[in-house]
Amino acid sequence: YRWPSPQYDAVEALLYEGSRADRSSMASLVHPCKLRPRTKASIAAEWLRFAYHDVATHNISDGTGGLDGSLAYELDRAENVGDGMKDALSDFRFYSHKYISRSDVIAVGATFAVASCGGPIIPYRSGRIDALGPGPSGVPQPHQDLPTHTDIFQRQGFNPSEMITLVACGHTLGGVRSLDFPTLVAPGSDPSIPNFKLFDSTPEFDNTMIVQYLNGSTKNPLVVDSNTTLTSDSRIFSSDGNQTMQSLASSSAFSQTCANLLERMVNTVPQSVVLTEEVTLLPVKVLDVGLTIEHRILVFKATLRLTKQFGVAANKQRLVKMFWCDRYGQDRDCGQTVKFAQPAAVNQDDHAVSPVTSRVGLSFVKYNFVVPVDPSLSLSKFWFQVDEKNGSEPITYDNGGDGYSLEQDNIIFVPSLSGSSLLQDGNNYTLIAAVRASLAPARVFVSVFDNAMSDNLPPLNTTLDMALDSSLVPTDGYTFYSAVVEDPSGHQLTADFHCEVDGVTYTEDFQPTFFLQNSPTSSPSDVGVISSNSTITPGSSKSSSTTIRHRLLRSLDLWTWTFVSYILIYVLL
């Protein structure tokens, strides 16, 4: 990993922080192993079943189908019966964007569902491509016989023993509903609320269903119902003389085997799709970086995210500083001096964090920096230093030695002057970009993208020219351009701003539109200046040797050092 990696950063954020940039938390819809308020259904069960039904039409011989979001267009089929499916789909709708496809969100949903109910953490890869219409049918149904089920799983790429395991791993969450299978579950008095027969006696993702099946106490309707046409679990589980079920009787074997098979399940994709490497949690992350104009002043914003222990506040003594270099002028790239500031705000919010992160005992603390910037000097690169104030050496985070560089400052997004008006469903936006006043751009334009659409409409994906906006007085070295974007069905518009100057196109990529005019902003911090000789600047030899020394110091404690020194003195004498 090397910053900036916009796609990795975006996927990592949803998977581990559990939320979008506006803190709307997908994780807290399901976590901790919640029931849906209206129907009392297990939300995790609905999300996991949704993922499987999307995968279930995969054909391994011609490489078609799989986790591609086509299920959104197939919910009127009998094989996908139930309000649980529709509810899951509407939970997922708000979280897809340019870097996370709708099918990637479904896979995140499966990971959250299992982890949230105490199951294993399914390793996650992204890069799924969405189908924008229905595919062939072929999801297994309970009235089908064993040879049909065996063939269906073979077509999906799973052998008979994997079929048993996958069904057992799925049928530990949730159960069967009266509204969908009235012959298996008798309806209650209110016809709009389902009655449930659960697969086992616990809401958790555990092997209780298997233990109860093996010891004969199971109430799983797909095993024990008197109408044996519908007892598909019974036929499947006993198809190898219960050998596979017995192999899952230990909870560690269950957990490990389900993690492997569910990972294969969510990675079952059309053959043209190439998934990324596994997305792992970044212990130190730099995000929300950019220049903008707030209160008529050019400011630079960046956030440093560190991990902290879940449920425990981050070290209050900790001193976090951001350092940066000028981009222009005599002192560019920190020739003589380095500027620095402390955070404008610190955020730590445990409750909304992803179950994947809280399961490993972690959460995040974010140090938000906002600093004023002189437009004639601008900013070329920045980095951070964290001093725990506990006697240990401060640690420098400088992107592996180079510092984090700001790619360009010719075009920037100005959310504080941009606005949106709410429509019945989506929004209309007036987007404002600022271009350096010294430039004469041949063209200023914006590419907008929204994949979080109502009614599974195709994404909004369009490019608009931006016009010089003379109603906005040039400010702090920048002139303003505007464009109006209509997004009547979308819920997560992002914009890439471009300006063409002398045949070169400069881009400010993937800007969110959650916080526009009237959103609260932090006032900029005070800026300090020190001589570049007195601090570590990225790329200098001083920097790399200091980094190595830090590592050594961290890995050996004081006692070890004393011991090593004695040995050295002894050997030398």
Ligand code: HEM
């Ligand atoms: C032969 C294969 C399968 C058959 C015939 C089957 C059948 C069913 C049926 C009839 C229900 C009840 C649905 C309702 O009442 O709305 C159900 C629920 C469920 N299935 Fe399957 N299933 C199969 C495989 C799987 C697999 C492989 C998974 C996931 C790995 C899975 C996950 C679930 C989950 C989580 C539920 C509970 C849904 C809820 O409570 O909302 N199923 N299944």
